[in-house]
Each structure stands twice: as structure tokens, then as C-alpha cells.
Amino acid sequence: MKARNSEKIPEKLVRLDAGAGTAGSGRALFGLDADALAAVMTELGQPGWRGRQMAEAMYRQRVAAISEITTLAKPLRAQLESAGWMVGRPAIAQLFESVDGTERYLVETLGEARETVETVWMPEGDDGEAGDGSECESEAPAEGVSRSRATVCVSSQVGCAVNCQFCLTAKLGLQRNLTAGEIAGQVVSVFERKGVEVGRSRVNLVFMGMGEPFLNYSNFMSAVRLLVEQVGLSPQRMTVSTSGIVPGIEQFAMEPPEIRPKLAISLNAPNDKVRSEIMPINRKWPIEAVMDAVRKVRLRPRERVTFEYVLLDGVTDRPEHAAEVARLVRRTGLAAKVNLIAWNPGPGIAYAMPEPAAVERFRAVLVAAGIPAFVRRPRGRDIYAACGQLKRTVEG
Ligand code: SAH
Ligand code: SF4
Secondary structure, three states: OOHHHHOOOOOOOEEEEOOOOOOOOOEEOOOOOHHHHHHHHHHOOOOOOHHHHHHHHHHHOOOOOHHHOOOOOHHHHHHHHHOOEEOOOOEEEEEEEOOOOOEEEEEEOOOOOOOEEEEEEEEOOOOOOOOOOOOOOOOOOOOOOOOOEEEEEOOOEEEOOOOOOOOOHHHHOEEEEOOHHHHHHHHHHHHHHHOOOOOOOEEEEEEOOOOOHHHOHHHHHHHHHHHHHHHOOOHHHEEEEEOOOHHHHHHHHOOOOOOOOEEEEEOOOOOHHHHHHHOHHHHOOOHHHHHHHHOOOOOOOOOOEEEEEEEOOOOOOOHHHHHHHHHHHHHHOOOEEEEEEEOOOOOOOOOOOOOHHHHHHHHHHHHHOOOOEEEEOOOOHHHOOOOOOOOOOOOO
């Protein structure tokens, strides 16, 4: 296709080895909720409330080994270990720093295969989910408190089965689902590395890394529950993106607001014809079916549904497409906004990046039609950390 496709990737990568981490053999405590941790303790003949001490140590103090849980007496720690337990939080195995401050981590999962998934830290967010005025709470930091602002992009599966034609993750196919501990563990490991103070730092989570969260629904929601109830994050600072898995959206609509993240839908096309071409999943769940499911989600005050829209040169980025998207979004009757993403190139994918002018024109058409629209900044393009580029380009 066009020459813009072969944009040169800067080669100045900083590679750091983050060390061995917590991988090992044994049963992982990390990922268990309060009840399950209490049960571990009662099994060892201890009072159940000691489970809370383990939760506090793993999820708040972010210890990576049983030996560091100093609230438990030494013999009890030894007892846990000889019963085959370990903390087992997925560890950062490698990291790549981009010139724009983005960091991409290869996070190693447990088990024999030693697979890695990718997690991304974006200082100051990507202007998509953060900073667009859609936050539900007051954002003003208290006097004298300096708060760092960042977005962490989290993976939900190793690979993905959905097969969107423009996405690099699709090329991996689905290797396996991540467990709740492996999903929440990415967040805790990155928080630990970046020294995030929960409650003070302004950090958003986006479940937009590798995989389709709604095809790993129960593990994904268990991870969210851990992040809310144990780690102490607000679900209103989390956004989950789905390619439009209707049964998943319907289940999501029934989650209580105390633990339900915000919802983003990868719309990516102005109509069913184009969408089915670039996202074959659309043949199973076409746009109207997705919208019917989304309308079941009861939005919080000021909350909006996000429609993500990847701009592919000549395929989805024309002004007439923008007009069609505006009509489509208006017809849904939803409180919504559109996040525009200029397609990020990847090896072996025959699309081209849109002209910057086309992106701006597209946005202008939406805004003129009364639809809030934002352009998501590509982050870390030099290290393949931008959207859809999370492929294991460095392994082997
Ligand atoms: N599987 C989920 C979440 C991960 S993908 C989903 O598809 O929604 C996160 C976002 O990245 C989606 O909106 C997807 O459309 C977009 N994306 C995928 N590949 C991309 C690429 N090469 N360039 C830009 N955005 C891409
Ligand atoms: Fe999977 Fe999302 Fe990529 Fe589609 S865009 S293949 S759903 S990760």
C-alpha cells in the first residue's frame, strides 16, 4: 500500500532487565480475594482474619514474597511456604522506555510456558480516557498535594481470537486467558515500579492491551473487583474496551456501579459493511445488536460511553464516514463521545496511516454534529507500545 506505511521506527531503545521477579513454582496467593485468603488461613489452623493481613501485604504494601509479609509470624510464613504457597504476582521481566516517557513492560505469567503479556505505562495519559473532561469526580488536587498523572494499559489475554484485520495482537491468535491475579498483578507490579501512591496519584487504568476482556469475562471482572476492593482504586478511573461481544456487554450491564468500570466500544467503522470487512466479529454481532446491549448499561451521572474509532487511510477516514458515524452515534441516544485513533502501522498489515489532516477533518465533522470527539495521541510508537501494537516483537 502507501509509503506512509513504512514509517521508520526510531531505534534508540533503552532496554533494562527488571530482574527475576516472583516467578517460581507453587500455588499463587496473589489473585485470591478476601474470602479465599481467609480460607487459606483456616486450612492452616489459623483464624480467618489473618487472611486480611495477607491481602493488606500483597495488594497495599505490594510485597512480592511470603518472607516479606512481616505481619505474619515467621513460623506461619514458613508454614505457608511448606504448604506450597507463594505470592506469585506476575513480574516485570523486561522493560522498554520510549523517548516520549512511555514504558512498555513484558510481564511474565506463571506456569510452565512462561508466557509474557504486555502492559504499558503512559505518563499523563493518552488524551483518550483521561483529560477529556469525562471524569465523574472532582479532579482538583488538594492544596499542597502533588499528584502524578498516568494511564496504565492492561492486557486480559495472551493473544486474541477476534481477528480484527488492522490489529497486530490478532496475529498471535488466542494463546490463553489470563487469570484474575495475572490481570490485577500487571497493575500492582507497574504501580510498585513507578512508586504510585494509591489515593494520591491520579492514575487511570484502561483494559485495552492484548486480548478481548469480554471473552475472558469472569477473570476480568474478578480482577476489577480485586483492584477496587483490595488495591483501592475507583472503577470510575477504569475503562474497559470491547470489540462488541454482546453477551459480555449484557453481563457487564448488570454489574453494580461500585465495581463497574466505564465502557468503550471499538466501533471503528461507519456501517456494518465496512465493519464486517475489518472486524469479522461484526457478522456475529452487528452494530445494532451491540448498541442494543450498550443501552442496557445504566450510566452514572456525567458518564459517557466511549466509541473508539481507528482511522484507516481511505477505508474509514473519509468525511462522509464521519457524517455517517455522527448519525449513527446520535441515533443510539446514548451519552457518548468518540475517541479517534490514527491507525498505528505494524509488519504484515496492509493498511496505511491516515493523513493528519484527515484525522482533524474527521474530528471537526463530529464536533460540528454535536458529538464530543477527541484524538488519542499515539504513545510510544518507537517501541511498538501504541494501540494494537502489543505483539511480542522482542521475544525469542
Ligand atoms: N480487544 C479490545 C481491547 C484491546 S484493543 C478491543 O478491541 O476493543 C484496544 C483498541 O486498539 C481498540 O479500540 C482497537 O480497535 C484499537 N487498535 C487495534 N489495533 C490498532 C492499530 N494498529 N492502530 C490503532 N488502534 C488499534
Ligand atoms: Fe482483539 Fe481488540 Fe485486536 Fe480486535 S482490536 S484483534 S478484539 S485485541
